[in-house]
Amino acid sequence: KGGSVFGNFFSGEKRVGYDEGIVAISPVYCAPETFIKLNDNPLSFDIFSAGLIVMQLIFNLLDERTDVGFLQQVKSCNYDLDLWLEKELVTKLRPAGFDEGLEYLGERRGMFGLLKRMFEPNPLKRITASDALDKLVTIL
Numbered sequence: 001k002g003g004s005v006f007g008n009f010f011s012g013e014k015r016v017g018y019d020e021g022i023v024a025i026s027p028v029y030c031a032p033e034t035f036i037k038l039n040d041n042p043l044s045f046d047i048f049s050a051g052l053i054v055m056q057l058i059f060n061l062l063d064e065r066t067d068v069g070f071l072q073q074v075k076s077c078n079y080d081l082d083l084w085l086e087k088e089l090v091t092k093l094r095p096a097g098f099d100e101g102l103e104y105l106g107e108r109r110g111m112f113g114l115l116k117r118m119f120e121p122n123p124l125k126r127i128t129a130s131d132a133l134d135k136l137v138t139i140l
Helices: 045-058 067-076 081-090 098-106 111-118 129-139
Strands: none
Touching (some): 045 067, 045 098, 045 111, 081 111, 098 111, 111 129
16 A cells, blocks of 8 residues: 555554564573563563673673673673672683773772672562663763
């Protein structure tokens, strides 16, 4: 109708690429409470994912070769960033940008603490998006 190539997709009759009751997430960036159903509303899996990406940016680990490896390292530490950092500090071979990441965190008091709250494995205890944003504004 109306000559639009996209008319069928946006007609409101059927949503293409949308499965009712399923939330799309990436296994590389997902929170511990992964693969949830839409009706079991996730409380803060987006905050976990954002924290994961921020950590990867800070430590220069946002790369297709290191994405999964970083998540596995954090998972093996039960999402405890203090333990992850302790293990990284004693390794002989550190990723490029690791020391700069430590410097960045050192210049922004409270940032590592915020990230630890974003990595809380229990979604009921994890910081909310609005609280995380408020905290980030005070840090930056």
